[in-house]
Amino acid sequence: MNLDEDLEEAAGAVAVPGTAQPGVRRARAWLSRAVEPGTIDLWRYVEDVGPVDAVRRLRAGTAPDRVRSLVGARAHEDATLADLRRAERCEARFVVPEDDEWPAYPLHALTVAVAGEPAEPRHQSDRTRAPVPPMGLWVRGSARLDVVTDRSVAVVGSRASSAYGEHVAAELGHQLGERGWTVVSGGAYGIDAAAHRGALAAGVPTVAVLACGVDRVYPAAHGALFARIAESGLLVSEWPPGCAPLRHRFLVRNRLIAGLTRGTVVVEAAARSGAQATATRARTLGRPVMVVPGPVTSALSVGCHELLRDEEAGAILVTSAAHVVEAVGGIGTDLAPPVERPASPRDGLSDLAARVLDACPVRIGVGPERLASIAGCDVLEVLKVLPSLELADLVQWTGTGWRLARSERAGEG
Amino acid sequence: MNLDEDLEEAAGAVAVPGTAQPGVRRARAWLSRAVEPGTIDLWRYVEDVGPVDAVRRLRAGTAPDRVRSLVGARAHEDATLADLRRAERCEARFVVPEDDEWPAYPLHALTVAVAGEPAEPRHQSDRTRAPVPPMGLWVRGSARLDVVTDRSVAVVGSRASSAYGEHVAAELGHQLGERGWTVVSGGAYGIDAAAHRGALAAGVPTVAVLACGVDRVYPAAHGALFARIAESGLLVSEWPPGCAPLRHRFLVRNRLIAGLTRGTVVVEAAARSGAQATATRARTLGRPVMVVPGPVTSALSVGCHELLRDEEAGAILVTSAAHVVEAVGGIGTDLAPPVERPASPRDGLSDLAARVLDACPVRIGVGPERLASIAGCDVLEVLKVLPSLELADLVQWTGTGWRLARSERAGEG
Secondary structure (H helix, E strand, C coil), rough: CCCHHHHHHHHHCCCCCCCCCCCHHHHHHHHHHHHHCCHHHHHHHHHHHHEEEEEEEEHCCCCCCHHHHHHHHHCCCCCCHHHHHHHHHHHHHEEECCCCCHHHHHHHHHHHHHHCCCCCCCCCCCCCCCCCCCCCCCEEEECHHHHHHCEEEEEEEECCCCHHHHHHHHHHHHHHHHCCCCEEEEECCCCCHHHHHHHHHHCEEEEEEEECCCCCCCHHHHHHHHHHHHCCCCECCCCCCCCCCCHHHHHHHHHHHHHCCCEECCCCCCCCCCHHHHHHHHCCCCCCEEECCCCCCCHHHHHHHHHHCCCCHEEEEEHHHHHHHHHCCCCCCCCCCCCCCCCCCCCCCHHHHHHHHHCCCCCCCCCCHHHHHHCCCCCCHHHHHHHHHHCCEEEEEEECCCCCCHHHCCCCC | CHHHHHHHHHHHHCCCCCCHHHHHHHHHHHHHHHCCCCCHHHHHHHHHHHHHHHHHHHHHHHCCCHHHHHHHHHCCCCCCCHHHHHHHHHCCEEECCCCCCCCHHHHHHHHHHHHHHCCCCCCCCCCCCCCCCCCCEEHHHHHHHHHHHCEEEEEECCCCCCHHHHHHHHHHHHHHHCCCCEEECCCCCCCCHHHHHHHCCCCCCCEEEECCCCCCCCCHHHHHHHHHHHHCCCCEEEECCCCCCHHHHHHHHHHHHHHCCCHHHHEECCCCCCCHHHHHHHCCCCCCCEEECCCCCCCCHHHHHHHCCHHHCCCCEECCCHHHHHHHHHCCCCCCCCCCCCCCCEEEEHHHHHHHHHHHHCCCCCCCHHHHHHHCHHHHHHHHHHHHHCCCCCCCEEHHHHHHHCHHHHHHC
């Protein structure tokens, strides 16, 4: 069907709850190709007049100049049918805000954030950093978008990762998966891939948010990985099928990784890195930023440590999935267990008892008088504490005197 | 000379500024053997009546019961002359608060802290944790105690350290030394030794605060290390020569490491460790607690990460001597340089210019119309930004079209 006829029909139709009308979906598909995502003024115009009327006016040349200039020469192109068919061929679909499947709750933070942007374009955030909700999301895979992102955490980091970083990312992905949390990442080399693989190894769905069409494989070596992700989870993109992974798109994409999740974990990040940018996006949206530390001798942890040193960043140091879940989970239900500290029988000792214990020799037993002299107290006091030290198996009677019990004869604390 | 005669003379003598009278020094020497350091009530009594009268009354049995009971049977012993001679034989000396050399300024924090302790012994801090200033300090080495501790930092950590931890501790010791800071540590195996050795390698004095007499070598393998420390720096102890490194003494000693320095750096610490205790002591004294992170896969960094996760601990993550000096140094003079971020010619680009740049192919040049279509903008806009992209050496003209400049043909950022 001709786009304009489709839109006219949609403009007059009664909305069916739960699923977007074909015209609405097609309008949003058109917008997703006509203007690069992250453009504040277009998003505001669509909010204002609705997607169908927005497209009709843009094509008719009756939209305000500022919005028309965003579309430029593409106003008269229409690849929507081709895009939707291309999506169908790779078993993808285009999910829009009018669908029940839309992850409205997590993305609401972007709607709130964009409201704070100034009206004047010159004062608005740069498009690569602007907090703008997506027009719609092209998704490929078997999971439902809203369900799979409901309890989700972003795990991001360097492409040029170390074995240490990949091990930690895979462990996190696996453990988060086991705890019922979805790992969202960017499908890139290094930390992203390790996190996805960790989740897949746990047999749980994972989500890769791409900077190109969901029918493209970038990096090319990740064909098998993307196929596995799509089997149980989702490949997600703001760009229509066929779109190339242009460099600026990675930056625009990062806000979605932050926006779809309850918090972002940075595993390895060099001094200047996209992972830090994603962390900044998460913070802007009020989501916890979590950072895994590493050896200070590793250039790949410099960005992580800088995030942790930056008081304004408010980043939380995490070393395990338990810490992550504690930060993003429900209060009271997802608290990390405290670090286990081996209890020592010495712990409860009074000062006097500790001194008498320290006065006890290792091999040859000595009498209470000698203990009193070494410990710097009276004999009576020594006699008072010896029984409890013996009961705690800290000292023993040799027949001629007192000495340390076997368990206490090593180390010095 | 007989102790009691010496004291009587001291009690009547006129004080000479700068150096303690022999009687005062002898009185404090007696007290340093008669009662274990860290005992609040003794310290208060000495503050009250002075060291000379305190010793006279304790020996005469006229001191209050509570203080007398601390001394117990040792009231009638006197090893002061032997102790002072023994110190002399190993080229050590006993520095007391009445000496100019006394590090009064750093230790003042302990005087302030002990004032907050309750009067009732049952409610006072445990002696191993009580913030009590020392009676005097036995020191061995060529440095002046007040001078060498003036700009000093404690570097502490696990005895069972990893190669990573030792490397970092040695680097810190070396770099702090080069910046004119003294490393104070405990002379133990592992992190302590590595920090001392790093400072020695930088050719600067370092200070080991021991839990035994300064004439003893504990651990025994550190004979050569202690000798090198004494050559230019100091071995320091609250205990008279000959005293053994009893376990509880390490805990009591820790407050001195914290008290003598402007801040404490923890390099490696297991979940339950003395290094954490030293950090707690530093915090109590209002000194910065700094922590070096490590691999989350290392048990030896668990304590470090726990300190950094504990909001109440207020620990600062540090990865270099520059960070340490920034935390403990003077404001404005010792700021750490920001992490160097490689500048990229892309940094200053407008959104439009970045899109046009991304639209440029790698090999075969294309015309402005094609670039406009890929970048989603008008041809005029493309023509406007191409000159600046060419000037920045980001794109080049092939004769038939535009393509990426050589420098831009790798990676995707």
